[in-house]
Amino acid sequence: MRYSGLRVFAQGLTGNRGWTPAWRQPEPKPDYDIVIIGGGGHGLSTAYYLAKNHGLRNIAVLEKGYLGGGNVGRNTTIVRANYFLPGNSEFYSHSLKLWEGLEAELNYNVMHSQRGLINLFHSDGQRDAFVRRGNAMLAQGDDAVLLDREGVREKLPYLDFEQGRFPIYGGLYHPRGGTARHDAVAWGYARGADRLGVDLIQRCEVTGIDTVNGRVTGVQTTRGPIRARQVAMVAAGRSSQVAAMAGMRLPIESHVLQAFVTEGLKPVIDHVVSFGMGHFYISQSDKGGLVFGGDLDFYASYAARGNLPMVEHVMEAGMTLMPMIGRAKVLRSWGGIMDMSPDGSPIIDRTPIDGLYLNCGWNYGGFKAVPASGWCLAHLMATGAPHKVAEGFRLDRFRTGQGLMDEEGTGSQHNLH
Amino acid sequence: MRLACPCCGPRDRREFTYYGAADYLDRPAPEAGLDAWDAYLHLRDNPAGKTRDLWYHDPCQSWLEVERDTVTHAVHSVQAVAGRHA
Numbered sequence: 190m191r192y193s194g195l196r197v198f199a200q201g202l203t204g205n206r207g208w209t210p211a212w213r214q215p216e217p218k219p220d221y222d223i224v225i226i227g228g229g230g231h232g233l234s235t236a237y238y239l240a241k242n243h244g245l246r247n248i249a250v251l252e253k254g255y256l257g258g259g260n261v262g263r264n265t266t267i268v269r270a271n272y273f274l275p276g277n278s279e280f281y282s283h284s285l286k287l288w289e290g291l292e293a294e295l296n297y298n299v300m301h302s303q304r305g306l307i308n309l310f311h312s313d314g315q316r317d318a319f320v321r322r323g324n325a326m327l328a329q330g331d332d333a334v335l336l337d338r339e340g341v342r343e344k345l346p347y348l349d350f351e352q353g354r355f356p357i358y359g360g361l362y363h364p365r366g367g368t369a370r371h372d373a374v375a376w377g378y379a380r381g382a383d384r385l386g387v388d389l390i391q392r393c394e395v396t397g398i399d400t401v402n403g404r405v406t407g408v409q410t411t412r413g414p415i416r417a418r419q420v421a422m423v424a425a426g427r428s429s430q431v432a433a434m435a436g437m438r439l440p441i442e443s444h445v446l447q448a449f450v451t452e453g454l455k456p457v458i459d460h461v462v463s464f465g466m467g468h469f470y471i472s473q474s475d476k477g478g479l480v481f482g483g484d485l486d487f488y489a490s491y492a493a494r495g496n497l498p499m500v501e502h503v504m505e506a507g508m509t510l511m512p513m514i515g516r517a518k519v520l521r522s523w524g525g526i527m528d529m530s531p532d533g534s535p536i537i538d539r540t541p542i543d544g545l546y547l548n549c550g551w552n553y554g555g556f557k558a559v560p561a562s563g564w565c566l567a568h569l570m571a572t573g574a575p576h577k578v579a580e581g582f583r584l585d586r587f588r589t590g591q592g593l594m595d596e597e598g599t600g601s602q603h604n605l606h
Numbered sequence: 607m608r609l610a611c612p613c614c615g616p617r618d619r620r621e622f623t624y625y626g627a628a629d630y631l632d633r634p635a636p637e638a639g640l641d642a643w644d645a646y647l648h649l650r651d652n653p654a655g656k657t658r659d660l661w662y663h664d665p666c667q668s669w670l671e672v673e674r675d676t677v678t679h680a681v682h683s684v685q686a687v688a689g690r691h692a
Contacts (some may be wrong), residue, residue: 427654429650429651429652429653429654430654433651438645438649438650438651439649439650439652440648440649440650441650441652442626442627442650442652443652443654443676487624488624488659488661489624489626489627489652489657489659489676490676490679491654491676491677492676492677492678492679496607496619496679498619498620531647531648587644587647587648588640588641588644588648589640602647603626603627603648603650604624604625604626
């Protein structure tokens, strides 16, 4: 069923009795050309682009829980393309362009809102770093505007400009940055893939990956064995467990990243704003809740919930930056499980096993990457060659030391990102 | 989360700095080769469940090997790295 304003109107006049499910609930077939492990944002977008861009149809997405029940529903919904390093920069630039056409592409309202993102800086050194980053963004063909203190005050008058401890020197404004409705992205890709014939199989946990003579032949699942010529592991948050079924150890350590939402308030924060002197970033959802997050708890965890010290840090940073939010009541918090790679950049690559592909290591940045990640993994699987904007996301860069993409400049080591 | 430092007793998580998996205790020989060093520096079992990792207790400056659960955050044991093979 194609969605349109006219259909909403017609359904509204006839009691909304004509809506149909957005996707089928197929039984798994014994044999597919391609099996994708993981029905989150990345797995669903991979399936969609395999079908849409490459004409492949005999595809299954296997999800152990429900579609979009993992990290795609556990983030702060920020979409941006403000990366600095070659390798990352063109990839996220490509992703943002896909976001800009996504609703028309999917015929689905993902509530993509390019409200602008402002990264604040608080010292001369930080200003220099942001000027450099802004130039890299412009060189990539994206947008960046350096705001001075008064420029920031014009857009964000509610910040605490008068404090002495972390004075606001200005901000790097990325007008095309913004947010999107996280669940809707998964649902939109799921519906799009389903309409192209992809089988989306929920409550189907992969329990083994079959290989013969170094070549993948299929998977074992809780709903029986499934043969496949190509298998993609797209299970960020559980990548190490999935890869272990293929006998692989990954350069990944899983960490928990917390986020929070307040009660609904009237519109007060029009942009996405990040603090430069502590980990704090905030936007306001369409329901009015202030959605904000901080840094990792900084120890390996799969708990999907964090500890109190980071809660305290995030609240302190928020109060330092914008004291007006102190009266807002926090409704709930959640934690996403981050695949942390040693250099802080992701992996989209083949594996040493023929026909087995890997998409993992999204660190803090998986949500905005959803369209390009699927686009590039689909390209790799269908053509056998990496897409030119994802050539750098190699699995072996840690082993060889070549092509590390350490965006933070802290080193390629697990505890530094 | 609280960790029981063998020197200082149970202390708040904020007194500790996480370093990483206990793999870091098994440093390969300099000539051990690329695979051994790749495994030591980068590759991790990264278990969802019982794990062993290294923490530093800032006040008493001792390195600790902690056995804990990454899903429940339960702490099973904490022992000092110094003298662990004694």
